[in-house]
Amino acid sequence: MTVHSLIAKQLSAGYGDAEILHQLDLAVPPGKITVIVGANACGKSTLLRALSRLLPPTTGHVLLDGKSIHRTPPRELARTLGLLPQSPIAPEGITVADLVSRGRHPHQGLFSRWSRKDDEAVAGALTATKTEDLAERPVDELSGGQRQRVWIAMALAQQTEILLLDEPTTFLDISHQVEVLDLLTDLNHDRGTTVVMVLHDLNLAARYADHLVAMTEGRVHVSGRPEEVLTEENVRQVFGLESRIIADPTSGRPMMLPIGRHRMTTSQDFTENRP
Amino acid sequence: MLSPTLHLIVDGRRRRARRHLAVIAVLLVLIVVIFALTLSLGQSFTPPGDVLRVLLGENVQGATFTVGQLRLPRAVLSIIAGLSFGLGGVAFQIMLRNPLASPDIIGISSGASAAAVFAIVVLSMKGPAVSVFAVIAGLGVALMVYGLSSKNGAAGTRLILVGIGVSAMLESFIAYVLSQAPAWNLQEAIRWLTGSVNGAQLGQAAPLLVALIVFGGLLLSRSRDLEALRLGDDTASALGVRVSATRVMIIVAAVGMIASATAVTGPIAFVAFLSGPIAARIVGNSGSLLIPSALIGATLVLAGDYAGQFLLPSRYPVGVVTGALGAPYLIFLIVRVNRTGGSL
Numbered sequence: 001m002t003v004h005s006l007i008a009k010q011l012s013a014g015y016g017d018a019e020i021l022h023q024l025d026l027a028v029p030p031g032k033i034t035v036i037v038g039a040n041a042c043g044k045s046t047l048l049r050a051l052s053r054l055l056p057p058t059t060g061h062v063l064l065d066g067k068s069i070h071r072t073p074p075r076e077l078a079r080t081l082g083l084l085p086q087s088p089i090a091p092e093g094i095t096v097a098d099l100v101s102r103g104r105h106p107h108q109g110l111f112s113r114w115s116r117k118d119d120e121a122v123a124g125a126l127t128a129t130k131t132e133d134l135a136e137r138p139v140d141e142l143s144g145g146q147r148q149r150v151w152i153a154m155a156l157a158q159q160t161e162i163l164l165l166d167e168p169t170t171f172l173d174i175s176h177q178v179e180v181l182d183l184l185t186d187l188n189h190d191r192g193t194t195v196v197m198v199l200h201d202l203n204l205a206a207r208y209a210d211h212l213v214a215m216t217e218g219r220v221h222v223s224g225r226p227e228e229v230l231t232e233e234n235v236r237q238v239f240g241l242e243s244r245i246i247a248d249p250t251s252g253r254p255m256m257l258p259i260g261r262h263r264m265t266t267s268q269d270f271t272e273n274r275p
Numbered sequence: 276m277l278s279p280t281l282h283l284i285v286d287g288r289r290r291r292a293r294r295h296l297a298v299i300a301v302l303l304v305l306i307v308v309i310f311a312l313t314l315s316l317g318q319s320f321t322p323p324g325d326v327l328r329v330l331l332g333e334n335v336q337g338a339t340f341t342v343g344q345l346r347l348p349r350a351v352l353s354i355i356a357g358l359s360f361g362l363g364g365v366a367f368q369i370m371l372r373n374p375l376a377s378p379d380i381i382g383i384s385s386g387a388s389a390a391a392v393f394a395i396v397v398l399s400m401k402g403p404a405v406s407v408f409a410v411i412a413g414l415g416v417a418l419m420v421y422g423l424s425s426k427n428g429a430a431g432t433r434l435i436l437v438g439i440g441v442s443a444m445l446e447s448f449i450a451y452v453l454s455q456a457p458a459w460n461l462q463e464a465i466r467w468l469t470g471s472v473n474g475a476q477l478g479q480a481a482p483l484l485v486a487l488i489v490f491g492g493l494l495l496s497r498s499r500d501l502e503a504l505r506l507g508d509d510t511a512s513a514l515g516v517r518v519s520a521t522r523v524m525i526i527v528a529a530v531g532m533i534a535s536a537t538a539v540t541g542p543i544a545f546v547a548f549l550s551g552p553i554a555a556r557i558v559g560n561s562g563s564l565l566i567p568s569a570l571i572g573a574t575l576v577l578a579g580d581y582a583g584q585f586l587l588p589s590r591y592p593v594g595v596v597t598g599a600l601g602a603p604y605l606i607f608l609i610v611r612v613n614r615t616g617g618s619l
Contacts, residue, residue: 054512078515085509089372093560097287105503106515119288123281132280136287138560158514 003030004080004161004194006051010060013050020046022218023060028162028211033188033195035205038215039239044198045086047215048166051196052083064162078106082160086167088151090139096150097135100125103157125156128190129183145176152183163187165197169204177201181208206230207253214238230254295562302570306354309577313350314342317585352475352539353576353593355483357546358491359536361572363529364547365554365564366494369501370525371434374608377548378417378533381438384542385445386416387534391541392449392467396456403482406538410486413534416441417526469594470543472580479539486535491569493528497521498563544594545601546575552604575600 006028014020020043028034028051036044049055051062053069062069069077082103090099103125104118126132129149134142139150148168155163168184169177185208187193199205205212206226213223216238222229231254235243241258248255314326325338330347333339364377378384390412394400400408420441424434446468453464465471494501500521503511512518533547554568579600580593587596 049509052513054509074512074517075515078513083509083513085507085513087507088510089505089507091505091560092555095287095560097284098291098560099506101284101288102503102506102514105499108499114288119281119284123278123284126284127280132283135280135283 032210035209043218103154125153129153291561348475356536357573357576360546361550362569363533365551365568366529382442387413387537409538410534466541470541471592490531544598
């Protein structure tokens with residue numbers, strides 16, 4: 001598998017007159033899991049949209065292997081770079097297998113017929129997401145966790161080496177959040193897929209990320225290994241929140257405990273455990 | 276050796292493809308049957324043998340005029356117009372992911388209709404010129420509705436509401452022009468208000484057929500992109516669809532088809548609106564709705580015109596019949612969409 005590089009250079013983008021991203025620089029480490037975090041409205045989703053051609057830059061570039069993604073034919077780009085938006089729409093009554101097979105769209109030309117390779121890609125995606133038993137079920141009858149696995153299966157059927165996901169765990173309960181993140185980690189380990197996702201939960205972000213990116217006001221505030229990024233100082237600057245960082249006893253990754261105005265005992269107990 | 280999952284997928288896909296073909300075949304047979312019925316049984320009965328001989332160009336005493344001059348043009352025009360309405364309508368509904376976003380609800384049919392009435396009554400235009408005028412007006416209305424409602428890129432409910440407003444305005448314009456045309460007879464007026472294939476001539480069918488082939492071919496060639504758009508603009512774009520370009524092409528093709536048909540038959544009420552959802556009900560999730568919806572459109576116009584002529588106590592133009600079917604469905608949809616947010 002070739003390793004692709006995805007880089008944003010001096011990237012500015014926004015909607016209408018409102019510029020959301022301001023000359024942002026970002027290099028996505030190939031073959032790793034990158035998680036983007038930040039306060040509401042800091043431009044996380046906008047960054048993901050700009051990285052995936054959904055939003056044209058006003059200045060700057062997004063470069064895939066050194067070439068601007070806006071100069072690459074969309075279909076060709078969609079064979080390398082996949083995106084799962086925050087709220088994709090499932091047509092009424094569509095079955096799981098049918099939906100997942102839509103992921104093959106960029107691999108098909110105007111006249112090329114559906115091939116065995118397409119069937120295999122769909123089967124592989126269903127197996128990887130453990131949704132093969134749901135194949136003939138209508139998507140609208142599934143639970144939230146199942147549905148999210150099916151959407152990820154569709155993105156897998158697209159067989160891109162880079163996969164962007166906008167808050168893939170929203171609306172899921174905690175067990176399904178972990179399940180989805182485990183699934184994406186499997187994908188990263190087994191297929192070497194570069195994963196870039198926006199997550200809200202800082203602790204899950206720190207646990208699953210190889211590379212953590214914290215954004216404020218349309219810029220990258222800090223990025224690096226979770227240990228370097230998730231610090232009390234950075235949480236204060238990025239979220240305006242006092243916190244304690246301790247080592248997560250189950251993973252050894254940093255874990256953030258927010259400090260509010262109520263229900264606080266002495267903070268001494270925590271400082272002893274600080275990494 | 277196929278893995279069980281692969282087997283499951285291949286089977287499922289083949290089953291869907293078979294079902295899709297079966298639906299298309301059944302609809303085709305249905306159209307042929309109704310077509311044959313309209314040719315042989317009207318005010319009088321013409322034996323099928325005579326009908327066939329007339330179609331082959333023979334001169335049959337007592338049948339050549341009834342079948343060749345009255346029934347055949349009417350049936351042919353019904354089919355072509357129905358195909359155009361059904362295909363153009365469902366393209367809009369799929370593209371905007373809302374059954375209410377049909378060209379006859381959002382003012383495009385009224386636009387074409389208003390232009391045609393204006394061209395005929397005020398400008399004294401005739402034939403293909405009227406069609407061209409109607410297509411241009413239909414496109415203009417489509418762009419206007421789209422422009423007025425696409426602030427911040429969100430074109431959904433707002434587009435439908437703007438369209439309904441524009442449509443109401445255009446319909447009062449049509450009524451005004453008709454009221455100013457003293458020589459205008461009532462039957463012609465009804466054509467522009469509800470749609471009719473009365474007085475059809477075979478000569479009208481040819482340009483309509485050309486429009487259907489050109490615009491319909493364009494639409495069908497984008498069928499896969501249109502399917503991808505059903506997953507939402509973002510997902511479609513992530514799958515490599517040029518969303519804006521595809522949308523423009525679909526609008527041009529669908530409006531071209533609808534407006535050409537409207538210029539000849541008037542806006543046959545609700546056919547564009549009804550065909551897609553009926554097709555969706557029959558096709559289920561077995562495949563693209565485009566061709567089934569076109570065939571449903573043809574069935575509706577053909578059967579509606581026949582019912583309006585012979586099955587009801589007095590004679591009605593086809594638009595009255597399809598309108599009577601469509602209006603309750605519209606109310607049902609609005610109630611349901613309000614409750615569930617529904618999609619096609």
